[in-house]
Amino acid sequence: MSLRNVAAKAGVGAATVSRVLNGHPGVKASTRSRILRAIEELKYRPNPHARSLATGKSRVLGLVMANPYNPFFADIYQAIESQAVQRGYEIELASSHTDLGQILPCVQQFLAQKVAGIALFPENDPGILDDLREANVPVVLFDTGEGGDNITSIRFDHRRGTRMLVELLFALGHRRMAYIAAPRLLTPTEERRLEFITCASRLGVEWRTVAPVADGFAGGREATRDLLRSGFRPTALLGVNDWIAVGAVRELRNQGLSTPGDVSVTGFDNITLSEFSCPSLTTIHIPRGDIGRLVVEALLPDASGAPPKGRLISLDPELIVRESTGAAPAVTAR
Amino acid sequence: MSLRNVAAKAGVGAATVSRVLNGHPGVKASTRSRILRAIEELKYRPNPHARSLATGKSRVLGLVMANPYNPFFADIYQAIESQAVQRGYEIELASSHTDLGQILPCVQQFLAQKVAGIALFPENDPGILDDLREANVPVVLFDTGEGGDNITSIRFDHRRGTRMLVELLFALGHRRMAYIAAPRLLTPTEERRLEFITCASRLGVEWRTVAPVADGFAGGREATRDLLRSGFRPTALLGVNDWIAVGAVRELRNQGLSTPGDVSVTGFDNITLSEFSCPSLTTIHIPRGDIGRLVVEALLPDASGAPPKGRLISLDPELIVRESTGAAPAVTAR
DNA sequence: TTGAAAGCGCTACCAC
């Protein structure tokens, strides 16, 4: 079932069918409707592969995400997807969760596939940038790069966000803090951890960091268990993200420790769950809805059809104070 | 940068390059390595569109999910994805969340694209089945169909699961129950609701159902608010899924009602969160890991390369009792 | 306003 069948049935040439298919002007109305009817009757659907082969383009956006199952990235994905679908594009998602080395192959695959745009969350394989810059495709980088040419960088101030959290806890009287880091060493989460250490040291509080093997709830539980087993008794526990923080709260409770009564807990990202967990989480809001919009904007041509221009976009952290840090300090003694 | 460039550089014909690319036997080792080197030096990547155009196949699995953002489906997606990637396939995800009418177009798109297999979660557009049966592609249906030919049906006994929950609550002494239904009318969730009504009526308890507009946490909150505002005061609240149930617990708490102290709550699906929420949720376990494995098994050729055979797979519910239903009834008075 | 024909990059068949 191909375009030629349609052409035959409608008694026209292939070129004319193609014109109708692509909404090109200059086809007599009567011919057009004849073709349309033939398409209908034959239940004809153009073959997208043939199309992209012929044009060297495709209406697909390639996304590489380190962990699409982290609710934070899932939300970003959702935002991007809904925007993209609206504009007639599809998303192809590649998860690099298994292996950092996956990223380059994924990108090359996308390039070979002539995707309309590529977004990387959040990665930094050196050398990949050159490939990307050469490729004549709009690119969005998250938490990396400086923008320019065909590439747009969206950057969030993870250090400042972390600082807000540590300072809040300090102001609440906490002098013994622990940090649960991410299981994998990605630039943005590592920045958070480093800033925690910097801040905690500067303020002169006792501190400690742990890193779980797993991500998410299970990781938070595991790290908290290890921490407690080590004998360190923080009055405040900072999770590298909300997902992990909820797991930590749970494990604290399993061990008979209440939040924020015995231990205050904070997260990061402000995923929807952080408002619905119990206690609700004090966290740092990252405007993920905006991110979705910005990504699509940076990848797709604008209303006038002009290709997007690479630039640098900075996003600011916002402190959200909720139940998990209580109103008063858990321990005021120094 | 095409295969011909490689052929030229290696001083061979296009066919030989193709053979090497596809691992076909009967290429002299020396020629092979010469070609491999040329590929390397040219950084050549085969164009997947050209490939599928020539073969009429592609290593892509098409998934249609009503709501991939429901953590339950997200987990299933993850299970499928990891299996598929391992075997060298990619996933293309289409969400029908906006509109049920989207499903047919999505499927047709997949068909036009010559995907290697299609899975539908969970849908039932009549007439779509005919298209699917005719198409010579392995198909997996979730909670629909009877299996056979090229289509495999995976069915879960939602009614029995619901019954287990209602009977547990009844045994615990509850005589006034409310049910929060799903925002969209999908067959499986509707089955759950209907069975709740059947059971509750049979047991002679007072009951009520509400349906939120939103899904997830916000939906659970919204529905609970409406319910309470209506004046109905259940001692037990059943959420159509865990995601909604967590939102319900939160709203109860906002209104000064504790779980399970004042109101017992149950979910459905046994998503990971249900174990980490507070209180942890009594729920029905659906073996989503198995589902992922089964889907891939039903879509991809087996070890011997034989195409999969359609069949009917039944999955059994398992009751998971946790904190949200307490140990004792909230209200024992009849 | 329309059609013929030349590719797009790859595979697979048929010769050598």
Add this chain to the structure above:
DNA sequence: GTGGTAGCGCTTTCAA
């Protein structure tokens, strides 16, 4: 073992 070549289904000049 290897190469020539005819498509796969579509778009896009170029002519008519």
